[in-house]
Amino acid sequence: MLISRASRAATLAACATFLLATSACGTDQPEEATTHQVRLYGTDGNMFNSYPAELKERAALVDGMKGTTPLTPLPEDFKSRLRSVDPKLTDYLYSAETYDAVVISAIAAQLAGSTDPAAIAKQIVGVTNNGQRCETAAACLALARDGQDVEYRSVSLTRAGFTDAGEPATASYATLHFDGQQLNDGKTEFVGAGDESAASTKTPPKPKKQRPGRSAPDAPLVLGGLLPQTGDLALAYPPMSAGAALAIREINAAGGVLGEAVVWNPGDDGTNPAVAKATVAKHVEAGVHVIIGAGASGISRAVLPDVVSAGRVLFSPSNTDAGLSAVEDNGLYFRTAPPDSLQGRALADVILRDGPRKIALVARKDSYGEGLQGYVRTELERAGFGGDRVKLLTYEPPEDAKANPVDFTAGAKEIKDFDADAVLIIGFAESAQVIRALADAGMEIRH
Structure with a gap:
């Protein structure tokens, strides 16, 4: 194409100007290094309002972070009741699941007609299926006292009941967004998952009608907490504790169970097997019938043999490791949280919406982290993200509060060299060190 002299002069002038700005206009000079930008994604272990505090002076790094968690749209009335238990409550994750685990155990x-753990276990799945529908602790307990089968529906259990494995057949997931250092409720989206037809159709033992004015000889029902008061998952404790306390209060206000008020013995799982095992032993010695917990899937795996050996029920509000669906439990393990086989799809969808080129999946090295990491990878592969576009990394979580913080320096360098523009972080409070390492490696967190 012919170019006039004036046009050519203008073009050369423009090129010269561009050369000064970029050091590249038909020359061999290298381009100036650009900042590596990444988007951050989280999961139910770190998408809490309390999470940014783990980054201390660098809390602003979470701005723009997205993630998923098992969560149904919580009624304002339920939130208000929770705040009446804990006025300082700022998070609600797993509060509904904890509330429902306690109420289902009571029903x-x-x-x-007994506090025998084996007898209770045989009724738990049936409480959620194929009976007369009821939506409050008071209504369901009234039906149960009258010897009627119930179908409990409440804040976390809305669409279908439990499967034969003792876990929800369906689930609701929320997509959460950090704006600044707080989750923006206005941006929260909900999506359903699971299959209602997977709910159990088995008939539980015939309910026993309570004689008016009489207590069962083995009452009261004693529940024990195995919740993360301390450790890496301690940021989840306030809403879980509030959910349990609210359930106990409302059960006892409705007349209790078997003619007596339900007793709650608090206990810490420490997000640590040794701490959790000690708490289980204490509960067994104290005569606890149902243990509510543990918080982390790996902790439940660690204590389950002890619980089964003692003939107690373990009922977790927050375990999501899909492998627990088939764990050897003698029919004594249950959960109100859905397995990560369902969450993996929701999480992959959130990441793919932003159109990433390469994705790094970082997980704490335990059954929860590596399990969810595997499900997300599978969903990404189904979407066309092959092995050359997805990188898997794990880190060893601290053994206890006295251990050194996670050092993810080498992992951050791998992610930068891989040129990932999306990083999923599957972990608890300790995963904040991953974000620090990414920033220290020169990666700019996109908002």
């Missing part, structure tokens, strides 16, 4: 004991 199951009432239907069984």
Whole structure:
């Protein structure tokens, strides 16, 4: 194409100007290094309002972070009732699941007519299926006292009941967004998952009608907490504790179970197997019938043999490791949280919406972290993200509060060299060190 002399002069002038700005206009000079930008994604272990505090003076790094968690749209009335228990409550994750685990345990004991853990366990799945529908602790307990089968529906259990494995057949996931250092409720989106037809159709033992004015000889029902008061998952404790306390209060206000007020013995799982095992032993010695917990899937795996050996029920509000669906438990393990086989799809969808080129999946090295990491990878592969576009990394979580913080320096360098523009971080409070390492490696967090 012919170019006039004036046009050519203008073009050369423009090129000269561009050369000064970029050191590249038909020359061999290298381009100036650009900042490596990444988007951050999280999961139910770190998408809490309390999480930014783990980064201390660098809390602003979470701005723009997105993630998923098992969560149903919580009614304002339920939130208000939780705040009446804990006025300082700022997070609600797993509060509903904890509330429902306690209420289901109470109804199951009432239907069984006994506090015997084995008898309670045989009723738990049936509490959620194929009976007369009821939506409050008071209504369900009234039916149970009258010897009627119930179908409990409440804040976390809305669409379908439990499967034969003792876990929800369906689930609701929320997509959460950090704006600044707080989760923006206005941006929260909900999506359903699971299959209602997977709910159990088995008939539980016939319920036992309670004689008016009489208590069962083995009452009261004693529940024990195995929740993360300390450790890497301690940021989840306030809403879980509030959910349990609210359930106990409302059960007892409705007349209790088997003619007596339900007793709650608090206990810490420490996000640590040794701490959790000690708490389980204490609960067994104290005569606890149902243990509510543990917080982390790996902790439940660690204590389950002890719980089963003692003939107690373990009922977790927050375990999501899909492998627990088939764990050897003698029919004594249950959960109100859905397995990560469902969450993996929701999480992959959130990441893919932003159109990433390469994705790094970082997970704490335990059954929860590596399990969810595997499910997300599978969903990404189904979407066309092959091995050359996805990088898997793990880190060893600290053994206890006295251990050194996670050092993810080498992992951050791998992610930068891989040129990932999306990083999923599957972990608890300790995962904040991953974000620090990414920033220290020169990666700019996109908002």
